[in-house]
Amino acid sequence: MLQVEMNKKKVDAELDEMLAGYERDRTEVIMVLQDIQDKYNWLPQEALTYVAKNWQIPMTDMYHIVTFYKAFSLKPRGKHILQLCLGTACHVREAPFILDALERDHGIKNRETTDDGLFTLETVNCVGACAQGPILIIDGQMRGNMTQTKVGGIIRKLRKAHKEEVAENE
Amino acid sequence: MNKFASAEELTRYQGELKRKTNGALKTISLCGGTGCKACGCNEIHTKLVEELNLREIRADIKVTGCQGFCEMAPLIVIRPDDTLYIQVKPRDIPEIVEKSIAGNEIVDRLVYHDSDGKPIPKESDVPFYKAQLRLVSKKTPYIDPMEIDDYIALGGYSALAKVLTSMSPEEVISEVKKSGLRGRGGGGFPTGRKWESCRKAEGERKFVICNADEGDPGAFMDCALLEGNPHQVLEGMLIGAYAIGSSEGFIYVRHEYPRAVQTFSNALFQAGEYGLLGKNILGTDFSFEVAINRGGGAFVCGESTALMASLEGRVGEPRAKYIHTVEHGLFNLPSNLNNVETWATVPAIIDMGVEEFTKIGNEKNKGTKMFSLVGKIKNTGLIEVPLGATLRQVVFDIGGGIAKEKAFKAIQTGGPSGGLLPEGMLDLPVDFDKLWEAGSMMGSGGMIVMDEDNCVVNISRYFLNFLKDESCGKCLPCREGIRYMMEILEKIEKGEGTMEDLETLEEIAHTVADTSICGLGKSAPNPVLSSLTYFKDEYIAHIKDKKCPGGICKALINYYILEDKCNGCGVCAKVCTMNAITGKKDQVHRIDLDLCEKCGACLESCPTEAIVRR
Numbered sequence: 001m002l003q004v005e006m007n008k009k010k011v012d013a014e015l016d017e018m019l020a021g022y023e024r025d026r027t028e029v030i031m032v033l034q035d036i037q038d039k040y041n042w043l044p045q046e047a048l049t050y051v052a053k054n055w056q057i058p059m060t061d062m063y064h065i066v067t068f069y070k071a072f073s074l075k076p077r078g079k080h081i082l083q084l085c086l087g088t089a090c091h092v093r094e095a096p097f098i099l100d101a102l103e104r105d106h107g108i109k110n111r112e113t114t115d116d117g118l119f120t121l122e123t124v125n126c127v128g129a130c131a132q133g134p135i136l137i138i139d140g141q142m143r144g145n146m147t148q149t150k151v152g153g154i155i156r157k158l159r160k161a162h163k164e165e166v167a168e169n170e
Numbered sequence: 171m172n173k174f175a176s177a178e179e180l181t182r183y184q185g186e187l188k189r190k191t192n193g194a195l196k197t198i199s200l201c202g203g204t205g206c207k208a209c210g211c212n213e214i215h216t217k218l219v220e221e222l223n224l225r226e227i228r229a230d231i232k233v234t235g236c237q238g239f240c241e242m243a244p245l246i247v248i249r250p251d252d253t254l255y256i257q258v259k260p261r262d263i264p265e266i267v268e269k270s271i272a273g274n275e276i277v278d279r280l281v282y283h284d285s286d287g288k289p290i291p292k293e294s295d296v297p298f299y300k301a302q303l304r305l306v307s308k309k310t311p312y313i314d315p316m317e318i319d320d321y322i323a324l325g326g327y328s329a330l331a332k333v334l335t336s337m338s339p340e341e342v343i344s345e346v347k348k349s350g351l352r353g354r355g356g357g358g359f360p361t362g363r364k365w366e367s368c369r370k371a372e373g374e375r376k377f378v379i380c381n382a383d384e385g386d387p388g389a390f391m392d393c394a395l396l397e398g399n400p401h402q403v404l405e406g407m408l409i410g411a412y413a414i415g416s417s418e419g420f421i422y423v424r425h426e427y428p429r430a431v432q433t434f435s436n437a438l439f440q441a442g443e444y445g446l447l448g449k450n451i452l453g454t455d456f457s458f459e460v461a462i463n464r465g466g467g468a469f470v471c472g473e474s475t476a477l478m479a480s481l482e483g484r485v486g487e488p489r490a491k492y493i494h495t496v497e498h499g500l501f502n503l504p505s506n507l508n509n510v511e512t513w514a515t516v517p518a519i520i521d522m523g524v525e526e527f528t529k530i531g532n533e534k535n536k537g538t539k540m541f542s543l544v545g546k547i548k549n550t551g552l553i554e555v556p557l558g559a560t561l562r563q564v565v566f567d568i569g570g571g572i573a574k575e576k577a578f579k580a581i582q583t584g585g586p587s588g589g590l591l592p593e594g595m596l597d598l599p600v601d602f603d604k605l606w607e608a609g610s611m612m613g614s615g616g617m618i619v620m621d622e623d624n625c626v627v628n629i630s631r632y633f634l635n636f637l638k639d640e641s642c643g644k645c646l647p648c649r650e651g652i653r654y655m656m657e658i659l660e661k662i663e664k665g666e667g668t669m670e671d672l673e674t675l676e677e678i679a680h681t682v683a684d685t686s687i688c689g690l691g692k693s694a695p696n697p698v699l700s701s702l703t704y705f706k707d708e709y710i711a712h713i714k715d716k717k718c719p720g721g722i723c724k725a726l727i728n729y730y731i732l733e734d735k736c737n738g739c740g741v742c743a744k745v746c747t748m749n750a751i752t753g754k755k756d757q758v759h760r761i762d763l764d765l766c767e768k769c770g771a772c773l774e775s776c777p778t779e780a781i782v783r784r
């Protein structure tokens with residue numbers, strides 16, 4: 001699994017600054033967690049403790065919440081986030097075939113991050129672009145009329161770009 | 171901008187805006203809805219600005235929310251002539267600017283053509299729009315959702331002004347009751363009655379809540395409304411709050427809709443600046459504030475009690491229905507929850523008057539309903555029709571029929587709580603009661619069309635799988651029943667089902683429907699039950715003949731190459747990762763069924779459509 005170093009002091013300081021606008025009321029907790037996830041791409045343990053302490057919510061409740069809502073990830077996510085729409089319209093246009101292709105041909109499994117930390121695959125339900133389904137969102141960019149072949153091209157391109165970046169840095 | 175101190179000031183400003191916009195410049199209304207975004211409307215915008223600057227032409231560019239005809243994305247409409255250009259590419263822009271904006275010509279090749287090849291340049295003449303009745307979504311194509319002035323210029327907020335200055339809260343409730351408006355979130359509960367109970371409930375503090383969780387996984391009407399015309403939703407909430415006697419509102423938006431959060435936040439800010447939100451609205455005693463909450467991604471949070479739990483910062487588990495939320499809702503205080511589209515319909519009712527509004531629809535179903543018409547249909551998009559229009563009108567007149575000359579199989583309404591309806595039901599009027607009697611549901615408005623290449627068992631399993639993941643797990647029948655039904659369907663998909671399984675399936679379905687706590691469980695068996703009613707032969711084909719008529723269930727199908735269509739180009743052999751396809755260049759290829767993994771990559775890439783599965 002992808003490992004990410006977190007520094008508690010640094011997280012505390014960052015969150016102090018980022019969450020200053022909130023009133024520390026219980027009703028805010030889901031949005032606070034969303035903001036944190038937007039920042040780190042996932043919810044590090046340090047951040048959960050921070051919220052529990054500052055919003056005075058027992059740690060058991062915190063876990064109940066972050067595991068109940070699908071928007072939250074307790075594991076670090078990869079450099080590229082792939083979101084495949086499996087909403088009804090995309091389903092009837094064979095989005096599941098693309099899900100299979102991602103795993104079979106590219107080793108990218110649903111709800112997992114690849115060992116190299118490059119890709120995380122998630123599925124979503126209807127993003128409002130059904131007419132262009134199946135839809136794949138790559139780092140927030142929507143791509144329509146997906147096929148297994150197109151997905152293959154996209155993945156290969158991103159892998160290649162990553163390799164070149166690594167090579168350049170060495 | 172000063173705050174409007176009275177309704178007259180608003181009216182005066184409206185007049186000013188109308189004079190200013192009247193026929194001055196051409197307007198280019200460019201659709202910036204999600205569908206058009208996915209097709210590159212941003213590049214078109216850039217190119218448009220560039221081209222206008224280059225030629226020093228003045229025109230108004232409005233980036234709107236979803237205009238409806240997503241199939242033909244990206245869309246551009248040139249007003250006041252209302253010339254609609256479809257599937258526009260950046261390279262088409264210079265020609266459009268030269269002919270249609272600098273001049274008054276029409277670029278024929280970019281307009282919609284009917285099936286006989288006749289060009290139809292005017293937006294409202296295109297069959298997709300012509301067969302609709304747009305009431306709630308009427309203003310969207312003319313509005314930049316980030317500009318409150320656009321909404322006001324089209325008469326926005328006059329319904330609020332009218333209500334605040336000339337009607338008592340009781341009169342508003344009475345109007346809404348007389349309008350016959352029923353909740354657009356799926357249940358169809360009479361809106362006026364809900365408001366009345368909440369008004370009558372004891373309590374100093376009351377809440378008005380907008381349900382924008384839009385959980386149906388194949389629907390985007392609420393998204394389109396919030397992104398395209400947020401002020402109309404807000405105006406509806408304001409009118410409701412006045413009627414109910416509430417000064418605090420919430421909107422609960424699904425987290426997959428970041429853009430809707432943006433447009434609505436901006437709307438709140440602008441309305442506040444104009445004195446249309448906040449303290450002493452339009453100089454009256456009425457005050458109202460709205461807070462935005464983003465959902466955490468859980469379907470069950472669309473259910474009223476779960477939504478309120480989630481607003482309180484807790485896990486979204488529903489509670490039993492005998493406690494009414496109009497009396498004991500959010501923070502145990504009286505709360506009135508309505509769907510986005512319900513709220514957006516309210517200003518339209520006040521503006522046009524009950525008499526006109528009730529002319530639309532049928533006896534027990536008044537007004538219009540928006541749907542996202544998607545799936546295997548020619549004209550996918552966002553539509554609005556009078557309640558009581560038939561499925562046939564929707565699928566054929568608006569939708570243009572099934573895409574790629576395939577045969578119609580079923581239409582699914584009501585999302586995971588709804589059902590599948592066959593061809594024989596196409597003359598069914600689309601209204602709350604008729605759909606319910608037919609074993610489906612109105613739901614929030616997803617309409618998914620399926621053709622001969624879809625499998626009914628697979629779709630039913632799809633919804634159960636969705637609901638299994640989304641069940642909160644609190645009550646046993648829902649948690650275990652859905653899982654058990656799904657296992658049976660999986661067995662049938664593999665060709666291992668028995669006829670007894672069908673009986674068991676039906677038995678569990680009824681138990682789950684009868685004994686679950688909330689609407690999720692109660693309606694979860696609908697897709698299975700309706701498909702068993704109308705498509706039992708497909709189940710039997712899986713069980714007895716070991717065949718999947720839709721060609722979807724992997725265990726029951728194989729891929730074949732049609733000899734007369736194969737031109738030997740070899741593309742299929744290249745994409746096959748199992749090396750299961752062989753053949754010489756320019757000669758008919760073959761699939762080795764022992765090696766084939768049935769991934770379908772060959773079918774998808776064959777340029778001559780020579781590969782079939784059956």
Ligand SMILES: Cc1cc2nc3c(=O)[nH]c(=O)nc-3n(C[C@H](O)[C@H](O)[C@H](O)COP(=O)(O)O)c2cc1C
Pocket residue numbers: 352353354355356357358359361381382383384385386469470471472473474475507508509510512513614688689690
């Ligand atoms: C499982 C479940 C999910 C629901 N999801 C939604 C939803 O996403 N949006 C919505 O407006 N109503 C949804 N509802 C219906 C709401 O509970 C509620 O009836 C509705 O928001 C009331 O508004 P209306 O009267 O304007 O329709 C859902 C109900 C259930 C049981």
Ligand code: FES
Pocket residue numbers: 085086087088089090091125126127128129130131133134135387388389
């Ligand atoms: S179902 Fe995929 S975008 Fe709507």
Ligand code: FES
Pocket residue numbers: 201202203204205206207235236237238239240241243244245551552
């Ligand atoms: S998004 Fe442009 S028409 Fe729907």
